[in-house]
Amino acid sequence: MRRTRVTIAVLALSAVAxxxxxxxxxxxxxxxxxxxxxxxxxxxxxxxxVLIEATVDRTGRVTRPSILRGTPPYTNMVLDAxxxxxxxxxxxxxxDGRDEPVDxxxxxxxxxxxxxxxxxxxxxEVPKDWSKPSGELAYPIAMGMPNYPPTARDGGVxxxxxxxxxxxxxxxxxxxxxxxxxxxxxxxxxxxxRFRAGTYRSRPVPTTAYVLFGFRQPVVSSPRLPVPPPQx
Numbered sequence: 001m002r003r004t005r006v007t008i009a010v011l012a013l014s015a016v017a018x019x020x021x022x023x024x025x026x027x028x029x030x031x032x033x034x035x036x037x038x039x040x041x042x043x044x045x046x047x048x049x050v051l052i053e054a055t056v057d058r059t060g061r062v063t064r065p066s067i068l069r070g071t072p073p074y075t076n077m078v079l080d081a082x083x084x085x086x087x088x089x090x091x092x093x094x095x096d097g098r099d100e101p102v103d104x105x106x107x108x109x110x111x112x113x114x115x116x117x118x119x120x121x122x123x124x125e126v127p128k129d130w131s132k133p134s135g136e137l138a139y140p141i142a143m144g145m146p147n148y149p150p151t152a153r154d155g156g157v158x159x160x161x162x163x164x165x166x167x168x169x170x171x172x173x174x175x176x177x178x179x180x181x182x183x184x185x186x187x188x189x190x191x192x193x194r195f196r197a198g199t200y201r202s203r204p205v206p207t208t209a210y211v212l213f214g215f216r217q218p219v220v221s222s223p224r225l226p227v228p229p230p231q232x
Contacts, residue, residue: 147185168195
């Protein structure tokens with residue numbers, strides 16, 4: 001009799017665990033349409049870093065953007081572009097097998113190169129931390145500025161959707177928008193990034209993050225020609 005009770009208890013716990021796992025079958029947000037912010041005017045001499053936490057609500061709209069790190073004027077450029085983005089909302093599978101849309105925070109990271117050939121400190125505004133990310137956010141903890149390809153001639157931008165698993169490892173990268181042919185340089189830079197995992201109701205879940213790289217055309221000063229001596 002005692003063994004039977006133990007068996008029943010184990011089966012009951014297994015059933016509860018199965019139901020909990022089913023309830024937490026999670027699908028992260030997916031970007032459907034997006035405008036990318038343009039490059040700044042040539043008078044902006046420095047580069048910039050922008051990190052934003054926003055919520056994709058149940059209708060797929062971006063709400064409650066919060067600046068985690070900002071650099072003028074890039075912060076407002078990214079916020080203006082983000083207001084136009086539309087998503088397929090995150091969803092959780094319920095007990096009866098239906099996918100129910102839920103709110104989910106996402107991270108948007110934008111790195112803009114200064115108009116120079118090499119990655120080195122430049123003049124201009126310095127990025128400043130504004131606030132800390134929420135506990136649920138899948139967040140970049142190691143970032144790197146992309147290199148400017150030596151064969152490139154102009155500027156451009158690349159927007160990538162980064163799929164992360166429950167441990168925060170990158171499982172897939174999808175190009176969302178690209179201007180200027182910098183896809184390879186953007187993906188090479190992203191390969192060096194590391195992310196903190198996202199959670200939903202304190203449980204690790206797969207999620208998405210969004211990375212935008214801006215490549216500004218380097219400004220190369222012309223060499224000064226020697227001034228010939230005055231003729232007598």
